[in-house]
Amino acid sequence: RKPITISTLRNMYKKNEPIAMLTAHDFPSAYVADSAGMDMVLVGDSLAMVALGMNDTNAVTLDDMVLHCKSVTRAVRSAFVVGDLPMGSYEVSPQQAVQSSIRLVKEAHVQAVKFEGGVDFAPTIKAVTTAGIPVVAHIGLTPQRQNALGGFRAQGKSVAGALKLLEDAYAVQEAGAFMVVLEAIPAEIAAIITKQLRIPTIGIGAGDGCSGQVLVQIDMTGNFPTGRHLPKFVKKYANVWEESKRGIEQYRDEVKNRSYPAKEHTYAIDEEHVAEFQR
Ligand code: KIV
Ligand code: NA
Helix, strand or coil: CCCCCHHHHHHHHHCCCCEEEEECCCHHHHHHHHHCCCCEEEECCCHHHHCCCCCCCCCCCHHHHHHHHHHHHHHCCCCEEEEECCCCCCCCCHHHHHHHHHHHHHHHCCCEEEEEECHHHHHHHHHHHHCCCCEEEEEECCHHHHHHHCCCCCCCCCHHHHHHHHHHHHHHHHHCCCEEEEECCCHHHHHHHHHHCCCCEEEECCCCCCCEEEECHHHHCCCCCCCCCCCCCCCCCCCHHHHHHHHHHHHHHHHHCCCCCCHHHCCCCCHHHHHHHHC
């Protein structure tokens, strides 16, 4: 596959071809996403939960993001890679956002950055795009602001809420974002926003009327402990956790009953060398 650029993505949008995006947080998860034909790979700050065992995304640092983005871009051959700006790395000022974005591009080689916010972050989007770094905006449910939103809750369910979303969508487009993620909003509202805009929308829990979709990889591959709560919008396409656990349990059993390693897993040596060695 040829490397996907911002022009490729714009052409897909023009041709009304849905854009497929998936998160990745390290070399193997990025490798498999790229090999499986993802158009875009997102190094989301959701890596807080899926890779670092945190309860929310708030404690992830820019250094964490740089490390994980590096491992992802080492693996990706074709997909367009976007890195999340974590909480605290862009809200203070547009200058701070530019500096953080430059780090992700220079040190970790991402092709674009994403950060949360609508109208209020329009000047920030403008500053980062002016520096030549493409921006993916993120509106609706913004997990970094869950304390202000009252938890991980769907947004835009009232008329006022839906109007606010439309305002946010216009604002991020006018500020120069080349794409916008719509998280956890009613399908009808996402479809209207998508029709109104001239940049692609990427939905997560936003119905089938968006220009593309994104999911968190470990959720959709089922690569997490059984019993973890999954948001309503996640479709589980595989059962990686069960398969890993099955294999590891079998390994444990075979170590305990000495059936692993077998002959084929063992290096050979001439009997006479052994005899000599023992003398
Ligand atoms: O952090 C993340 O994975 C995200 C996507 C779910 C959009 O922001
Ligand atoms: Na995120």
